[in-house]
Amino acid sequence: MNRRRLLQSFALAPLAWSTRALASTGELFSAFGPGPGREPTQRVYAAGPPASILVYCLAPEKMLGWPYQLSPAALAMLPAAQRNLPMVGRLSGRGSTMGRERLIAMRPDLILDVGTVNDNYLGAAEQVAAQTGIRYILMAGDLKDSPEQLRAAGEMLGVQARAELLAIRAQSILDKAAQARGRSGRGTPPSVYLARSADGLETGLAGSIHDQAFTMAGARNVAYTPASTGVGRVSMEQLLAWDPDYIFTQTPAFVQHARRSPLWRQLRAVKEQRLVLTPMLPFGWVDVPPGINRLLGLNWLIDIFDTGRPSAQTDDFIVDFFRVFYRIDAPADLLASARNAQHGP
Template identity: 40%
Template sequence: MPHPRRLALPTFAVAILTLVAGPAAARPFTDAAGRVVEVPNRATRVVAAGPPAAVLLYTLAPDRMAGWVRTPSPAERPYLAPATWALPATGRLTGRGGTANVEAVLALKPDLVVDVGSTGPTYASLADRVQAQTGIPYILLDGAFAKTGETYRQLGAVLGLGPAADGLAAYADRTVAEVAERVARVPEAERPRVYYARGPRGLETGFAGSINTEILEVVGARNVAVGGNGLANVSPEQVLGWNPDVIVALDPAFRPGDDPIWRGVKAVREGRVYRTPTLPFAWFDAPPGVNRLIGMRWLAHLLYPALFHEDLPAIVADFYQRFYHVALTPEAKAVLLDGAVPARR
């Protein structure tokens, strides 16, 4: 599914940014779109163009971040390195609902912009235009989930953090391969049918093939929402007709058991409605970034308990240490997994 990006900076702002971007020692770097960009030999003040890029940059190089796309909430901060809590917010440079704060971007004086998402001609052209207008090197990295390892290695190369990036990339590649190998043992007809519920009423969903439900396909689940594109609103009657085996919900306010129509859905009747963890980044999408790595592992445990026997809380703690640079307390783990796993009987 295309990523709907559009330039968010007004003309007067990019003119000013051009003036503040000073010369620096540079070297050529070929990004995921095949663009050759002159990047700093050592980029130390990096701005993420949107949420997926912010997650990627934070996991690899929190000390190189010049700011967040948005300020972490009080609930998110315990799951992030304290040194990053007070970083300024810039807003989105590009993307749906671009909200870049021009003054904040100017004050940060970034030496590199990183974007993650689609790498087709439209977005390569946009990156070229932003770079030409601002004078700031702008690289595009592939946001496809299957390219997670490769994307880490590319960012590691541009930032001079090869060994650290290789470690995260190896974890990603190993996890994806392990899940795929086990799920391949399950016949297609026996794989769970899943509905992804967004919003407090659970009536927004991502259709099969959309980036919002990409990890359902990665774990071999069958998305019941077919016949549409991207995100869309549906009716309770439509979900009842699909009759999913499992519902994965993004909004904790969604309580289908309180609605007589929803109570007719198989997943609701059998108590297989699970809330995706969202701290500090949602595990399923929102944003559709590398944060989905732990979501993939969680879904695999949730949907195929006979194949995945490992201690999920231990896997979660290890992931948060490696990628989010925090040691989870037992209480923090409990908050994350509340409603996300079957209740103990």
């Protein structure tokens, strides 16, 4: 049977469909395609960046590759087995580069996608499962549900003990964030803006998956638009009107641009040295991707909003997070950059 006929035969096969619900937030994941086999899942294709980090933290030996291009600095931190995995391309969201025939040729036991769940993503998952005959799990990616994401994925991957360890750590970070938000001495929540692009005018909008680390740490995202969420563009005039307390960026070149620009220097965050360069290694601490890696950034942000800069205890937390979640050592220069993030490069 050639590949075309194989695809056609899978498209006609009946689908098994199921959901698993969280009592507080609705569906945690939806499953399409064949039910789980008797043998443990060994080959996992992560359909997008958040899923790849979830699998990396739980069962890195089961990854078939990275769905996005990691930086050389990020790869250099990872264990050799994961450093040398191929960049296989992504299946979910915009810019998909994974074709159906290539996906079948990779022979995954499971396709795992983590992030936004809506009718478009559900429909795409169902279609891929129908066309390939491969079990497809679409899991909600809200930061607040990280412990349940870890437990559910750990069950799918047959690493329940590892998942429970990470879930307990994740819950402790979420509990710390809840306590920080509830402290009466904090006063008015600080206002923040996330500058995602080289010119600083692309941002994660309020209510989107991209601003969850900030809001859970007790801040208010100024980039609110009632008509849309996700990533959007704003004008400099609008940003000047918002005049946030903090500006966070993931782009080192933007820090230099903002400090030289007469327009950006009008903003209080730039004038008062609250322009913060967020660490990005080995994965983004507050976004890019919006996965469980944001747990690290959440703890870091709590200290910034409480005292104006990370504390000495933050170093210990970072070292522990790297060892427990990533199973690598945190480099000394990364610890230093996390402490001095407001000074930039």
